[in-house]
Amino acid sequence: MPFRRHAKRFIPLGACLAGLLPLLAHAADDMVWRKVDPENLVFMELHEGQVAIELNPLFAPNTVRQFRKLVQDHFYDGLSFYRVIDGFVAQGGDGSDLGELSLVPPIKAEFETALPKDAAFVPVQKNDLFAPETGFVDGFAVARDSNGKHAWLTHCPGVIAMARSDSADSSRTDFYIVIGQAPRYLDRNMNIFGRVIDGMDVVQKIHRGPVSENGIFQDETASSRIIKMVMASDMPEEKRLTGFVPDTNSKEFNNLLEGRRDRKQKFFLNKPPRVLDVCQVPMAGRVTL
Amino acid sequence: MPFRRHAKRFIPLGACLAGLLPLLAHAADDMVWRKVDPENLVFMELHEGQVAIELNPLFAPNTVRQFRKLVQDHFYDGLSFYRVIDGFVAQGGDGSDLGELSLVPPIKAEFETALPKDAAFVPVQKNDLFAPETGFVDGFAVARDSNGKHAWLTHCPGVIAMARSDSADSSRTDFYIVIGQAPRYLDRNMNIFGRVIDGMDVVQKIHRGPVSENGIFQDETASSRIIKMVMASDMPEEKRLTGFVPDTNSKEFNNLLEGRRDRKQKFFLNKPPRVLDVCQVPMAGRVTL
Numbered sequence: 279m280p281f282r283r284h285a286k287r288f289i290p291l292g293a294c295l296a297g298l299l300p301l302l303a304h305a306a307d308d309m310v311w312r313k314v315d316p317e318n319l320v321f322m323e324l325h326e327g328q329v330a331i332e333l334n335p336l337f338a339p340n341t342v343r344q345f346r347k348l349v350q351d352h353f354y355d356g357l358s359f360y361r362v363i364d365g366f367v368a369q370g371g372d373g374s375d376l377g378e379l380s381l382v383p384p385i386k387a388e389f390e391t392a393l394p395k396d397a398a399f400v401p402v403q404k405n406d407l408f409a410p411e412t413g414f415v416d417g418f419a420v421a422r423d424s425n426g427k428h429a430w431l432t433h434c435p436g437v438i439a440m441a442r443s444d445s446a447d448s449s450r451t452d453f454y455i456v457i458g459q460a461p462r463y464l465d466r467n468m469n470i471f472g473r474v475i476d477g478m479d480v481v482q483k484i485h486r487g488p489v490s491e492n493g494i495f496q497d498e499t500a501s502s503r504i505i506k507m508v509m510a511s512d513m514p515e516e517k518r519l520t521g522f523v524p525d526t527n528s529k530e531f532n533n534l535l536e537g538r539r540d541r542k543q544k545f546f547l548n549k550p551p552r553v554l555d556v557c558q559v560p561m562a563g564r565v566t567l
Numbered sequence: 568m569p570f571r572r573h574a575k576r577f578i579p580l581g582a583c584l585a586g587l588l589p590l591l592a593h594a595a596d597d598m599v600w601r602k603v604d605p606e607n608l609v610f611m612e613l614h615e616g617q618v619a620i621e622l623n624p625l626f627a628p629n630t631v632r633q634f635r636k637l638v639q640d641h642f643y644d645g646l647s648f649y650r651v652i653d654g655f656v657a658q659g660g661d662g663s664d665l666g667e668l669s670l671v672p673p674i675k676a677e678f679e680t681a682l683p684k685d686a687a688f689v690p691v692q693k694n695d696l697f698a699p700e701t702g703f704v705d706g707f708a709v710a711r712d713s714n715g716k717h718a719w720l721t722h723c724p725g726v727i728a729m730a731r732s733d734s735a736d737s738s739r740t741d742f743y744i745v746i747g748q749a750p751r752y753l754d755r756n757m758n759i760f761g762r763v764i765d766g767m768d769v770v771q772k773i774h775r776g777p778v779s780e781n782g783i784f785q786d787e788t789a790s791s792r793i794i795k796m797v798m799a800s801d802m803p804e805e806k807r808l809t810g811f812v813p814d815t816n817s818k819e820f821n822n823l824l825e826g827r828r829d830r831k832q833k834f835f836l837n838k839p840p841r842v843l844d845v846c847q848v849p850m851a852g853r854v855t856l
Contacts, residue, residue, distance in 0.1 A: 364771065365724060366849075408842060434748070435747060444834050459724050459748060459749060459846045459847045460748060462839075462844065462847070463830065465839070467836055478653050478654060486768040547735050548678065550697070550751075555696060555751065557748045558748045558750060560654065562778070
């Protein structure tokens, strides 16, 4: 044996603290957290675990209204992720894609919005590859056009959006969660209406469909099932879970952005360019009882 | 019940073919495939399934040489992914990060290379956010500087690289696989030496470590274990698996790139900008007996 192997491989935690860790200094302890409005907080229970989703009525008021109603009517309970493509999306719902078999109406397109004047846009990157500017609005990754008139939610990992047909106003019930490298080419084309704030590790466990079938399960029993969805606001108060997300309007969050833009750690032997991919900023939230 | 629910939710496959599918037209049937050299093909067997990795001796000759030797010496067999951070990396090895407990030497940094004149660089994007230009070299996502003198493998999802300490030449045995949005700020700072060509769905099942511990498992039994690694070239011929990857030098692959740059499908109601994220081009390979 050319290698000395140590019996207790997890003992040298001191050594473990070297290596890649400098890259992860989020200064999470310094983070200021915003409490998520229980009206905008959905818990999705899968056999794989629990996923917390924050809805965004500022960018997608109609989609959020319809999704809330579908959750409260238990529409999704028992349904599956029937099209799951690794590195792309996990799509769930009643399997008709467009909810044609449900009685809810199609949703008018909410691909972009005119931000209200009082909405705080926290700049991340000018001349991003896909947009004149990216930033955050209340914890959500967004982009805006050069005159700042229109803004839209960007297709970062963890984003939840409505599937549709070729027509703009055809979203109804079925949704997808982005599970791979941000498909930004979909920006301004879909009704993005929220993002996973906790449980992306659970989302990554959702069963992938067969590649040869473009991710569509032919065998229903092989797919991952939604046990139930529930709004935090509908949970009895003594059992109600609370969600917290990084407060992107805080000084602390801006310090985090600056620390990622300007990497000062000696680990970086080649200093990276002073740029940020808005979809690569860690934005995980926390859930507590 | 406000919704008519259909008993057989997976029947309407016709309907299933609507929706997001237009986005996925890879014209995979038209793809020209390159056979992976068995000397550069590693199979990693996990309890979660099998992962195929193509090594890249053009960009990282010394790292590949050492990794091959470690595989052939069964160094990784029985070891774990001991630091796994969802959306970032899965790191495996002997838990010392830097192989300090092994007898193999540290590897001299292979962060970038001067491409040989006969290496075909297939351009993807000028003025990418992180580099003057991105492209593909023999199936690998790369970037290069403005005079084209130096090129480097980019940190796309599925990339495998060596962990190190603050010193450039400190990689030894422990490696990480990128499992989330491309951490491109690591480009030119790490010894990237290969990429997963099949089984990223398996990699996504690797157990995540506790967030509060920066992904480091305190309980070894909770981590995912490497059953074994084997070089394709060491498999008996009658059992040898063969790997195929999209031939990025082919006309067909360039057509795929152009089809993604210039989205002609009527699905795109807002035509995306004519740009490509090199890490968002689907590059999965195939494995056959």
